[in-house]
């Protein structure tokens with residue numbers, strides 16, 4: 269990487285294959301060189317052009333002048349007693365976002381962010397308390413996976429990466445940053461990119477219905493939906509975007525998504541809030557909504573954060589809830605809480621965000637800005 273100011277150079281982590289081919293052509297080289305470049309970038313996690321020895325010297329020099337492979341800068345890294353790791357990554361001089369790696373015996377899941385903060389104002393989410401500042405760029409989204417793979421190395425088995433699964437469940441609403449998220453998803457699943465199978469990349473959304481329809485046309489990844497309540501009255505309160513796109517419309521979009529993509533099922537996330545949404549009546553109402561559909565419920569014990577009015581449901585209440593669902597024919601699992609000693613659990617990612625939104629959902633105004 270040369271000494272030219274970073275701002276003048278193109279970050280190659282932000283380019284899908286056709287865009288990279290066009291860029292390579294612009295530099296006077298053959299488009300197929302883009303494949304070689306990608307192979308260094310995504311198969312070998314190599315970020316130095318001078319190390320890419322099968323590319324001509326002149327081409328490497330031109331790349332160093334005009335391009336860079338730049339990942340978000342690490343502010344801090346914390347390791348949990350259970351092996352979970354959390355990185356705080358720089359968005360600019362004052363702001364930062366988070367990324368979490370969750371190792372399991374049979375896989376390694378990286379939970380990445382899509383925005384600095386979030387504008388959706390879900391009542392039980394710590395990111396929502398921070399407000400929203402900006403969308404992450406494609407390079408910053410792809411850069412998270414690249415960085416984690418470089419820092420974590422391989423799993424020990426030959427050719428195997430530490431990161432086998434990517435979930436967009438960190439900070440932000442990925443479908444509100446559609447324009448930058450979709451190219452990143454393509455780079456994750458492209459066989460010349462990270463080559464992750466479509467079932468190993470999961471986008472989680474609070475329920476931006478029009479974007480679910482659009483996503484179905486654009487890229488094939490698994491979908492998770494933050495449901496959290498079985499009826500509109502309660503969901504309006506917990507997930508305010510529900511006032512714009514109520515449950516019935518949301519579910520229609522979900523079944524459409526599966527049809528379009530030949531998907532197997534949708535995961536519905538359901539945070540367990542003591543005395544709020546965790547009674548057997550709620551479980552039965554969920555059965556009514558989901559029974560007979562290709563749906564799985566993932567029950568998430570609420571992770572508290574400073575200032576929240578909610579409490580986690582008791583283990584017994586969660587167990588009863590799960591048994592009720594299963595007994596009535598709906599698949600349900602309980603998400604194991606990981607990394608809570610370092611505030612890395614679901615809904616605890618706060619980063620450092622300077623709120624720039626004047627209106628947020630939940631403050632009556634429903635005008636959330638969503639990119640085309």
Ligand code: SAH
Nearest residue numbers: 393437441472473474494537570571614615
């Ligand atoms: N905005 C997207 C991506 C965030 S994913 C979405 O809403 O789906 C993070 C998951 O954790 C979501 O299902 C979210 O609702 C859930 N979550 C948020 N706050 C939580 C908390 N405090 N405890 C447990 N889960 C939480």
